[in-house]
Amino acid sequence: MKTLKVMATSTLALLTGVAPVLAQVTELGTPEGQVNIVAWPGYIERGETDKAYDWVTKFEAASGCKVNVKTANTSDEMVALMNEGGFDLVTASGDASLRLVAGDRVQPINTDLIPSWGKVDARLKDAPWFTVDGVHYGVPYQWGPNVLMYNTEVFKDGPPTSWSVVFEEQTLPDGQSNKGRVQAYDGPIHIADAAQYLMAHKPELGITSPYELNEEQYAAALDLLRAQRELVSRYWHDAYIQMDDFKNEGVVASGSWPFQVGMLQLESLPIASTIPEEGATGWADTTMMHVDAANPTCAYLWMEHTLSSNLQSDLATWFGSNPVVPEACTDGSGMSTAESCKANGMEDFDKIRFWTTPTSDCSQGAGACVPYYRWVSDYIGVIGGR
Amino acid sequence: MTASAILPERGLADRLTAVFWRRPRLLLALLLTPPLLWLGVVYLGSLAALLLQSFYSIDEFSGVVKEEFTLKTYGELFRPSNFDILVRTVTMAALVTLACAVLAFPIAYFAARYAKGHWKAAFYLGVMLPLWSSYLVKVYAWKLILAKEGIIGWAAEQTHTSWIISGLLSIPGLEGSSLSTSPIGTFMVFVYIWLPYMILPMQAALERVPNSMLEASADLGATRAQTFRTVVLPLALPGVIAGSIFTFSLTLGDYIIPQIIGNSANFIGMAVYQLQGTAGNIPLAAAFAVVPIGIMLVYLALARRMGAFDAL
Amino acid sequence: MTTAVEFLNVSRHFGPASAPVRAVDGVDLSIAEGSFFAMLGPSGSGKTTCLRLISGFEKPTGGTIRIFGEDVSNTPPHLRNVNTVFQDYALFPHMNVRDNVAYGLMVKGIGRAQRHAKAEEMLALVHLDSHGDRKPGQLSGGQRQRVALARALVNEPRVLLLDEPLGALDLKLREAMQDELKALQKRLGLTFVFVTHDQHEALSMADSLAVFNEGKIAQIGSPQDIYDRPATRFVADFVGSSNVLPPALTKVLGGPAEWASLRPEATRLAATGPASGPVTALRYLGSGTRVVIDLQGTEVAALVPAGQPVPAEGATTAIAFDKDALHLMGST
Incomplete structure (x- = not known):
């Protein structure tokens, strides 16, 4: 029924050409008793995986809002769940957040009702993946870079300084070629990594954002990836498979997440990570509120809670990500320290170009850029040797 | 006092049995309605939806699905990069099926014609046991076995036969840094995973070939090879075809194994998964998904023409 | 040959x-x-x-x-x-x-x-x-x-x-x-x-x-x-529907003390004879009737051609046969 209603209103909106006026919450009422959240696995921990990581129990006791979590494994799943309705919040990544805004699935946030808003990293407050025309459609949750993971026994003189170790054939410091010993991400978004490499090495292409590529820039990125195909014996898409490949397949360098780096270091393997001179791509997640949220008060209380230094600090060490509240790194409220934040890339914010979905309408003009669905089919071709 | 010719009804079960006896079709209808609904609505319905989607196309600029009939999406299948995927998948499926058939036949033949008692039980256990453990566990185990620093590489090093593996891995098209990153690895794991699905129907078919049929052939002067070619194989063919339908279609549709083992080159299943996901290119995903269905239909038609089902 | x-x-x-x-x-x-x-x-x-x-x-x-x-x-x-x-x-x-x-x-x-x-x-x-x-x-x-x-x-x-x-x-x-x-x-x-x-x-x-x-x-x-x-x-026993007579019965019927076979169609019913017993079964065969008589514990069949009188079940009767119809098979 609800879906029908949603469909009816959307259709009506389309027909009349008028976007429905989205009211934002002006004041908080009494807590409704629960809040329903769609989240990435591992994002909302209540101590069930590891007792030390629990940022739910205390919130429930203090607010009286029971937290119900529905995990989703892909951005598409998240969007689908939000379209179905019945949820109050979602931890949306950059490729889902704008879709949710465009589809009127989420409502603007009244930052006045979130006392900790002021503590949010200034670099994130107006980030474009949740801020449209100056209106905030969510509260930042966590962010992280896609780092260059490498084997310290091979790179014994120090970390590689350029992504060229995974893009161009060369002799590595141990005297052997990098052919067959490097990996790349098995997802079309890796085209952005190639574009970013070209920004530094082929300025004549005039790339300004790795997510906004015109035909010529796009073709150059694909050419670079075709050369990379010769070096890569297997692409990675599953963190655990990549870890296994570093252990058993003789892989010594690859784009990766801090998560894998941390896990491998836990096993005392000679693994480290770096953000090379070209910079890195990265992801940033936002807590967004459903347009028909049934529990707005609890939802606001939760959003306020997510910005607490303690939660941000623990979550960052748990997930290998970075807090959106800078003081979480240094105030000792949780497990993060200045060192751990540095390792996760806290200081590299400016080097990171956060993931957004490529669309054909971009800063180069309407219809000027290659849209994401072509990234998908072309990347399939590149991996297939075309 | 004599007993009545009609026994008294004892309850609902008696009455129902009587109703079904008087209207035999009623029971049949009651039994068949749920599965037919399931098949007709859920199964064929979703298939029809799939087919319908494949005749839509995606708008080049907005990336939005255009719900108008077009063959453009099917045309896209013939773009080199997409066509590669089809050729790669079908070739792999055909090779896997062939290898499974060759490996399965002796096993099935032994089980059907010679194994008795404990040996038969051992056979079933041996064939079924791998099916009881998780598919993923087996695939991950194979990843370790085939890895550069895995047991096969180690054994080759110990026996100074690494040159065989390096030789295999230098064949154009099969390159990889180890068996685990080469199409050879993908092939091996496919064969391992689907082999039971070939053995079991083959064994069932061979078991139905009476011994006297083989004796009659020998009696009439046929050598073992002639008997095999003209009697055993044609009679076992329905089983071989049944098995090959399993191995062929399972390989055509699988997207897990080539993701974990091999050189990441796409198979149909992987392409469908990626295209329907973030890309939102449902029409192309649907067109890809229609391909295995079409291939299987052609395959069955060919098998039928070749007389695979004559002995049924 | x-x-x-x-x-x-x-x-x-x-x-x-x-x-x-x-x-x-x-x-x-x-x-x-x-x-x-x-x-x-x-x-x-x-x-x-x-x-x-x-x-x-x-x-x-x-x-x-x-x-x-x-x-x-x-x-x-x-x-x-x-x-x-x-x-x-x-x-x-x-x-x-x-x-x-x-x-x-x-x-x-x-x-x-x-x-x-x-x-x-x-x-x-x-x-x-x-x-x-x-x-x-x-x-x-x-x-x-x-x-x-x-x-x-x-x-x-x-x-x-x-x-x-x-x-x-x-x-x-x-x-x-x-x-x-x-x-x-x-x-x-x-x-x-x-x-x-x-x-x-x-x-x-x-x-x-x-x-x-x-x-x-x-x-x-x-x-x-x-x-x-x-x-x-x-x-x-296996080939014919022959009667197999144990040595004792053969002797009573006038032969040596040996096992003997006697074909039913060579066996006639008689009012008196060296051995007699009750009719235990009757089987109508069209061309005649097979009458089974219990002689000292051995079932002996006689074939009564169609048209001849058949005794009732339970009636006592004796048998007769030509001497050379008895085929001897030794004493063991």
């Missing part, structure tokens, strides 16, 4: 050497060329194993088998110039009737046209000329039996082996096929070796027959020999 098949002390044992199952146990046998030879016996008596020893599907554990004087003990089935009609016919379901019949020629490498012509010839022989294009599944039992026969004959074997070929047919068809088989054998002049458990079939068709019991031949001879002069109680 040439000997077609010869067994010299042939044995076939199954199972472990320590406790073998003696399916065939020291059989000596000689089958004349051109004869219709039947192997008769209950199931498990070794008759089918003997047939399989001739065709080569079983290897003898001991002894020698000769076919037309040649030792075939080490010759595989496909090299023996004998062919078999199997009990279940064993027609190849995936081939049409013509290809089934031509199979023996095909494996020899004979060209399609030639083998099809020969197959049609064979089909005509068994009156199935127009059935070449059908599949075995579309034929009746009798027709399948004829196809099996044609298929076995196409190679022109020197000996044709038939393993209970009529067992699956109904009575009327069976009788027709018996006549037809016999006629065919006469016409072709071939040696037929025929396995059956049906004594009537064996007696009516065979020129000579061997009665098998527990892996050994109990008696070998012409049908008349076997029927009128059974060598052992087993043969008497």
